[in-house]
Amino acid sequence: NAGVTQTPKFQVLKTGQSMTLQCAQDMNHNSMYWYRQDPGMGLRLIYYSASEGTTDKGEVPNGYNVSRLNKREFSLRLESAAPSQTSVYFCASSGWPDRGTEAFFGQGTRLTVV
Amino acid sequence: RKEVEQDPGPFNVPEGATVAFNCTYSNSASQSFFWYRQDCRKEPKLLMSVYSSGNEDGRFTAQLNRASQYISLLIRDSKLSDSATYLCVVNPGYRGSTLGRLYFGRGTQLTVWP
Numbered sequence: 001n002a003g004v005t006q007t008p009k010f011q012v013l014k015t016g017q018s019m020t021l022q023c024a025q026d027m028n029h030n031s032m033y034w035y036r037q038d039p040g041m042g043l044r045l046i047y048y049s050a051s052e053g054t055t056d057k058g059e060v061p062n063g064y065n066v067s068r069l070n071k072r073e074f075s076l077r078l079e080s081a082a083p084s085q086t087s088v089y090f091c092a093s094s095g096w097p098d099r100g101t102e103a104f105f106g107q108g109t110r111l112t113v114v
Numbered sequence: 115r116k117e118v119e120q121d122p123g124p125f126n127v128p129e130g131a132t133v134a135f136n137c138t139y140s141n142s143a144s145q146s147f148f149w150y151r152q153d154c155r156k157e158p159k160l161l162m163s164v165y166s167s168g169n170e171d172g173r174f175t176a177q178l179n180r181a182s183q184y185i186s187l188l189i190r191d192s193k194l195s196d197s198a199t200y201l202c203v204v205n206p207g208y209r210g211s212t213l214g215r216l217y218f219g220r221g222t223q224l225t226v227w228p
Contacts, residue, residue: 033216042220043158043201058215090157094216101146101205103216105157 002026006091006106013081013113021076021109023091031094032074033103034058034066036087043090049074050096081113117141118204120219127226131192135222137202138184146205147178149187151198152221158201161187192226199223 004025013019025032034046035058045058047066055066063085065077074093078085088110092103120137127133139147147164162169164176164185175188185202202219 035218040220043218045215045217048215092216096205100163101216102148102160102163103203105159107157 004091004093004104004106006089006109008109009107010110011112013078013111015082015113017081018077018079019081020078021089021091021111022073023075023106024073025091025093025104026072027093027095027104028071029093029095029104030071031096031101031103032068033092033094034064034074034076035090035092036060037090037108038087046076046089081111083113085111086113087111117206117217118202118219120202120222122220122222124223124225127192127224129192129194129226129228131226132188132190133192133224134189135187135200135202135224136184137186137219138182139202139204139217140183141204141206142180142183144183144204144206147176147185148203148216149174149176149185150201150203150218152201153198158218161200189224192224194226194228197224197226 007022032049035043044060049055049068052071067075090108091106094103149161150158151161152158164178168177173190177186199221201221
């Protein structure tokens with residue numbers, strides 16, 4: 001019962017470096033999400049994908065790109081990391097629209113940009 | 115105005131106490147409502163969905179008031195293990211690109227002491 005799997009769990013980047021956060025779910029969900037969580041700010045939606053091949057911007061998309069590679073996988077890319085992108089990143093999936101809208105989360109990626 | 119507003123707390127209560135959290139949402143057409151629990155440095159986990167008729171799961175009771183656009187969570191007989199941050203979550207259910215999204219409140223921190 002893996003659910004939602006994120007890699008890596010921890011990462012330190014230098015300013016200007018790039019990296020891709022990977023996310024995969026095995027629940028046959030249509031919808032997948034990327035959130036960031038900062039102290040005092042709560043969870044903020046970066047990008048959202050309602051189905052394979054579709055993506056939409058969330059509240060804070062600047063500095064990020066995403067790819068919905070197939071139904072299982074949804075990756076988040078930082079092209080040129082900045083210290084403001086230091087955060088905890090969570091990937092999530094939900095059964096919407098076929099099933100309920102409740103989301104299930106991966107364990108998170110703690111990213112530090114120095 | 116944010117989609118979801120929560121009192122951040124913190125709430126500090128003794129074991130055995132009853133504690134209630136409230137949350138308001140801005141869009142009257144919102145479709146789905148949830149309470150999530152997040153332990154320190156962990157991912158959010160679904161605690162319970164919130165239905166119009168109200169629902170109960172053991173010591174936890176969730177209520178939805180559509181007329182006033184608020185959601186509540188009541189915890190009876192608090193346990194030390196209830197210490198966590200509780201997140202109010204709303205699916206606005208708009209048509210178009212926001213359909214299927216989930217919006218999170220900033221969370222209410224609860225500490226239960228012996």
